[in-house]
Amino acid sequence: MKSVAADLLPTDEPLACISADGTGVLDSQIDRPNDSALLAGYAALVRARRLNDQAYALVRQGRLAVYPSSHGQEACQVAAALALEDEDWLFPTYRDTAAVVTRGVDPVEVFVLLKGDWHSGYDPRRHRVAPAATPLATQLLHAVGVAHAAQLRGEKIVAMALCGDGATSEGDFHEALNFAAVFKTPVVFFVQNNEYAISVPLARQSVAPSLAHKGIGYGIPGQRVDGNDLAAVLSVLGGAVAKARAGEGPQLVEAHTYRMQAHTNADDATRYRQDEDVQAWGARDPLTRIETFLRAQGLLDDELAASITAEAEEMAGHIRAGLNTDVPPDYRHMFDHVYAQPTAQLQEQSAVVAEEMERDTTDPEADQ
């Protein structure tokens, strides 16, 4: 007899559609997305990789203060965004810039945070993308709340809540999954397990059989997917979103992937992981894998690949141009949005800065 719990348990191995080298199709329990979905995913992945490369370059040039790269995780990034409808919500972390851009947010607006102009640069309501969360796992609860509000109004939306392997150790991860399960809220919790939380390996976060196994403790079905297999991530996330939308409650998906670059430019990954591990994961690169597959299937030729690359280059040019037109941030923003109306005290404090600026521009002796 099959136990109740069996329906909630993930597979022993991550689900995959395409072989690691991209040359073949695996006998998989999941359906491969159709050709046009795969091609759209591939185009998004090319853009995501270009975004990561461009941001990395901008950090080296000192034009971005910091960039937590998702290089190596781009299949997860694009699939998280592509699995959603317009009316759905995405809750990204600081490492999910590529997902946010895939969702349609202008990368120049996303980089407002990373170049240090303001904490968040895009209108969350316009694309239904929450501000990128810096504290770990806290945004998962917000996703539950947004989906709960929609549910109360009878709207059939889904919230896609992203986090990493380290965040699954946080209390808010537990509380979010439990709340979503108890209220049967349409949230897909998507964990990108990239093996490291800055320097701390997964084994120090959890000894659960997998992070997807954690779902059973909440009565949430968990699935494991090969996070470097675009076809598999698209398929599994698409299915999870459909189930959540159909009223089956929250879903937990863990993607197995790898952060190919350091945590940020301020990190030194050689202090905690081996080069050969990084190289081994490099051989499983998600972009090479889907590209090899699409070419083998006759779905992608040089001409189409070139036009997709050209589009990605256009985006990179847009980013560089956007960062060139640098306008100093307005100090008044510090005071104007603390409350709906600034308090008397904040008005006084804002005036202090105004006076200082006035003095600096009129006093030739002042430091510039």
Place this chain on the structure above:
Amino acid sequence: MNAAGNTKLTMAQALNQALRDAMTEDDSVLVFGEDVGPLGGVFRITDNLNAEFGDKRCFDTPLAESGIVGLAVGLAMNGMRPVVEMQFDAFAYPAFEQVVSHVAKLRNRTRGALSVPMVIRVPFAGGIGGVEHHCDSSEAYYAHTPGLHVVTPATVADAYGLLRAAIASPDPVVFLEPKKLYWSKEEVDLTRPVPPIGRAQVIREGSDATLIAYGPAVPPAMEAAEIAAQDGRSLQVVDLRSIVPFDDDTVCAAVRSTGRAVVVAEAPGFASVASEIVARVTERCFHHLAAPVRRVVGFDIPYPPPKLEHFQLPSVDRILDAVEDLQWEDS
């Protein structure tokens, strides 16, 4: 209970009525937390709301305060007006990250594109013989966090009026309910508006010295003023009502009118709201002061057990002693 005309109500009943009236007027107002459903909350502030409005409007959640406030953030992002109950002051601490990092900052983070109007109700402070973790005066934690309004009523009328104002506010409000005043009774007309959030009130006129108090410290301040009057000392009493925004104008005008001031609060005095008041009054009213501003506050100790708590609370005697210390011999 009738909302119009004079009614004799406890503070608990007035708070309950404020929730009921807000929920009736606005479908987006949701009340949730621990035991707030069929039980009506451990202090019965949500009494009968579950039955009247149903489980979608007033509901119990899993026992997880960060979850409660985090859920409220998402609900508020998506058009709802959550009013959440933290069962006791010290039980709110698991939610601290959500409060400080998101509730207080989301408007600022998005330069106004997102706001999270919500009310976090916290039964706070002591004086009810509560055990450890049930009697904390936690106002300074919230008052120190830009982005939050921090409000505490001392009267039944203010309990109703300020809670209605808090629910209507576009900003998140930490609403601190003095537990020991839940059962205080007053004849009130709930239809009469009270001054808005951000306004302090002179609740007793006086000419010799000013007592500045808020929440649970207001009744002992009033009692002290009454006793002092019998001894020929005329004490003015200011009820802050709103810790943030802070009403510098009313407080300073009051102090200037008497030239002497004592701040009364239950919380430990070190790095406290009372300290901030002393600093603000001193900075703004220095030349009007005949004596240093005194504080009658809690000792810098964890809140003591029930049989010792009377030592920690600002007593009428301590207030009168502080008033006596205001260097009268020099004037």
